[in-house]
Amino acid sequence: NSCKMCKSADGKLESFVASKQFETAFHRTEDQKQKCGFGLQGVCCRLCANGPCRITSKSPRGICGADADTIVARNFLRAVASGSACYIHIVENTALNLKHVGETKGLIKSQKALDYLADKLGIDELDKYEKCIKVADVVLDDLYKPRHKKMELVDKIAYEPRIKKWKELGIMPGGAKSEVFDGVVKSSTNLNSDPVDMLMHCLSLGISTGLYGLTLTNLINDIMLGDPVIRMAPVGFRVIDEDYINIMITGHQHSTFSSFQEKLTQPEVVKLAKKAGAKGFRLVGCTCVGQDLQLRGEHYQDIFSGHAGNNFTSEAVLSTGAIDMVISEFNCTIPGLEPIADKLNVKMICLDDVAKKKNAEYIYLDRNKYDEIDMKLINEALESFKSRRSKVQIDIPRDHGYEESLTGVSEKNLKEFLGNSWKPLVDLIANGTIKGVAAIVGCSNMTAGGHDINTVELTKELIKRDILVLSAGCSTGGLENVGLMSPGSEELAGENLKTVCKTLGIPPVLNFGPCLAIGRLEIVATELAEYLGIDLPQLPLVLSAPQWLEEQALADGAFGLALGLPLHLALPPFITGSKVVTEVLTESLKDITGGHVIVNQDPKSSADQLEEIIIDRRQKLGLKE
Numbered sequence: 024n025s026c027k028m029c030k031s032a033d034g035k036l037e038s039f040v041a042s043k044q045f046e047t048a049f050h051r052t053e054d055q056k057q058k059c060g061f062g063l064q065g066v067c068c069r070l071c072a073n074g075p076c077r078i079t080s081k082s083p084r085g086i087c088g089a090d091a092d093t094i095v096a097r098n099f100l101r102a103v104a105s106g107s108a109c110y111i112h113i114v115e116n117t118a119l120n121l122k123h124v125g126e127t128k129g130l131i132k133s134q135k136a137l138d139y140l141a142d143k144l145g146i147d148e149l150d151k152y153e154k155c156i157k158v159a160d161v162v163l164d165d166l167y168k169p170r171h172k173k174m175e176l177v178d179k180i181a182y183e184p185r186i187k188k189w190k191e192l193g194i195m196p197g198g199a200k201s202e203v204f205d206g207v208v209k210s211s212t213n214l215n216s217d218p219v220d221m222l223m224h225c226l227s228l229g230i231s232t233g234l235y236g237l238t239l240t241n242l243i244n245d246i247m248l249g250d251p252v253i254r255m256a257p258v259g260f261r262v263i264d265e266d267y268i269n270i271m272i273t274g275h276q277h278s279t280f281s282s283f284q285e286k287l288t289q290p291e292v293v294k295l296a297k298k299a300g301a302k303g304f305r306l307v308g309c310t311c312v313g314q315d316l317q318l319r320g321e322h323y324q325d326i327f328s329g330h331a332g333n334n335f336t337s338e339a340v341l342s343t344g345a346i347d348m349v350i351s352e353f354n355c356t357i358p359g360l361e362p363i364a365d366k367l368n369v370k371m372i373c374l375d376d377v378a379k380k381k382n383a384e385y386i387y388l389d390r391n392k393y394d395e396i397d398m399k400l401i402n403e404a405l406e407s408f409k410s411r412r413s414k415v416q417i418d419i420p421r422d423h424g425y426e427e428s429l430t431g432v433s434e435k436n437l438k439e440f441l442g443n444s445w446k447p448l449v450d451l452i453a454n455g456t457i458k459g460v461a462a463i464v465g466c467s468n469m470t471a472g473g474h475d476i477n478t479v480e481l482t483k484e485l486i487k488r489d490i491l492v493l494s495a496g497c498s499t500g501g502l503e504n505v506g507l508m509s510p511g512s513e514e515l516a517g518e519n520l521k522t523v524c525k526t527l528g529i530p531p532v533l534n535f536g537p538c539l540a541i542g543r544l545e546i547v548a549t550e551l552a553e554y555l556g557i558d559l560p561q562l563p564l565v566l567s568a569p570q571w572l573e574e575q576a577l578a579d580g581a582f583g584l585a586l587g588l589p590l591h592l593a594l595p596p597f598i599t600g601s602k603v604v605t606e607v608l609t610e611s612l613k614d615i616t617g618g619h620v621i622v623n624q625d626p627k628s629s630a631d632q633l634e635e636i637i638i639d640r641r642q643k644l645g646l647k648e
């Protein structure tokens with residue numbers, strides 16, 4: 024492929040993609056370079072048949088009279104509502120899966136995680152299965168409340184000073200699904216025209232998305248899938264082994280295939296693979312669900328090869344020819360996978376119709392038929408392996424990625440690692456050895472300078488400034504594939520952080536796994552603030568989703584803003600056409616929740632800005648300079 028291609032921070036990935044004959048996002052980015060200026064600024068409205076209306080200085084209102092502020096706010100609220108809906112879908116299914124475990128006396132992988140969560144939610148129950156049902160029920164009950172009934176668990180899981188603030192502002196969310204529903208209503212034709220009201224609605228959505236879709240999803244998954252364990256693991260294309268029947272997983276709902284995952288470990292199933300001429304079955308991690316499996320990889324060593332890469336690495340993973348089947352259950356399963364799968368005879372299966380791919384077989388996940396479904400998946404993988412391997416060429420770039428990358432970090436085990444207390448970390452921050460903490464989260468996109476380029480460059484700039492980086496999401500997949508979580512990465516850190524890394528044996532970037540783990544980062548931040556007796560906006564902690572991609576990322580962002588954190592984005596979220604929306608998000612919000620949006624596409628000056636905020640907060644706390 025000699026055509027111009029988008030760049031990646033991952034040079035080996037870039038040359039692998041260039042060496043193949045498959046069209047990928049790397050190629051299409053070039054064809055889509057010309058962006059629509061109205062869309063970019065959020066001032067194109069096509070809510071009614073009078074449109075599309077486009078706002079310019081000469082035509083400042085749409086036919087209905089809506090101005091740029093209303094149009095931008097409506098578009099933004101719709102995006103945040105969609106993103107919230109995605110995460111709420113995930114937590115709903117996750118809770119239903121836990122309920123099923125309770126009802127059928129299924130597999131509880133971590134009793135400790137169950138006790139921890141039940142305790143957090145104030146559930147007193149001795150029988151472990153009943154406990155699962157009760158935990159699931161209180162979560163589901165909250166999700167299904169009408170909007171005028173406030174969600175009850177917010178008081179149990181959020182940080183006290185924040186709850187107070189949210190109550191003052193009147194942004195405590197009602198039932199999460201109803202919040203999404205009314206967000207859609209509000210942003211429909213000729214309804215709400217008040218940009219500030221719509222932005223406040225975004226904050227409510229941020230709270231319900233964050234506490235339920237993010238935080239609770241992880242805590243429930245820990246029960247069914249096992250607690251994360253800190254360990255070294257290989258990352259990148261090198262994890263793919265052609266001797267196995269390889270099943271690539273994409274999505275976000277790990278518990279949808281927990282039964283299948285267990286099934287793969289059974290000796291009679293391994294025998295089936297051997298009979299077909301393979302050494303066994305292997306799950307190859309891709310996108311966030313791969314990150315989640317990597318996080319819990321300690322429990323799945325026999326069947327998990329490792330994490331290969333993030334969303335925009337997935338087409339290349341498929342191009343190796345070594346993948347025999349793709350199981351997807353949610354988003355970040357990009358449509359570009361379809362033609363490659365067709366060409367390479369790769370069977371595609373979807374386990375949730377919200378993410379049904381055109382060329383995939385959809386299997387309805389009847390929770391009472393897991394055995395049958397698991398066997399169907401196994402047989403499909405066997406068939407695919409047998410029929411395709413003689414027809415395709417396999418090319419795995421074995422030098423891609425790293426043999427050792429630190430993974431499995433969670434809010435619980437990080438604290439344990441530090442001696443069951445946040446004191447050592449707080450001390451390092453207080454005495455200035457670690458200047459502060461930056462959470463680098465969210466996705467990977469192709470437009471903020473190229474695939475993962477902004478994420479990687481910004482991270483390097485931050486660690487150089489002795490700022491510890493915690494990471495979650497597809498950004499993590501990019502960071503680990505360029506070695507930022509591998510031994511030796513500490514050399515890229517500033518002198519002080521480097522010493523800490525060497526002493527503790529950790530990299531300067533800690534891998535919390537999927538985007539869902541932003542919920543784990545929220546717990547870390549909250550516990551640090553609690554330890555210090557301060558509110559979140561006072562912490563020397565910043566948030567950045569440099570290469571945010573999806574509507575979900577905007578809902579995550581709304582959570583960060585509700586928490587009162589500074590949120591950096593390399594690209595603006597289609598708001599620049601509105602003075603009011605831009606002003607509220609980048610300035611006024613500081614006096615409302617304490618958070619604000621920073622838009623900056625230059626990694627170096629972004630790091631300067633974030634460092635400045637950290638230094639300012641240190642000064643206000645009276646910490647050593």
Ligand code: SF4
Pocket residue numbers: 068069070071072073074075076084085086087088089094212213
């Ligand atoms: Fe134009 Fe108003 Fe219709 Fe939007 S809702 S397309 S601004 S007339």
Ligand code: FE2
Pocket residue numbers: 275311355496497537538539
């Ligand atoms: Fe994700």
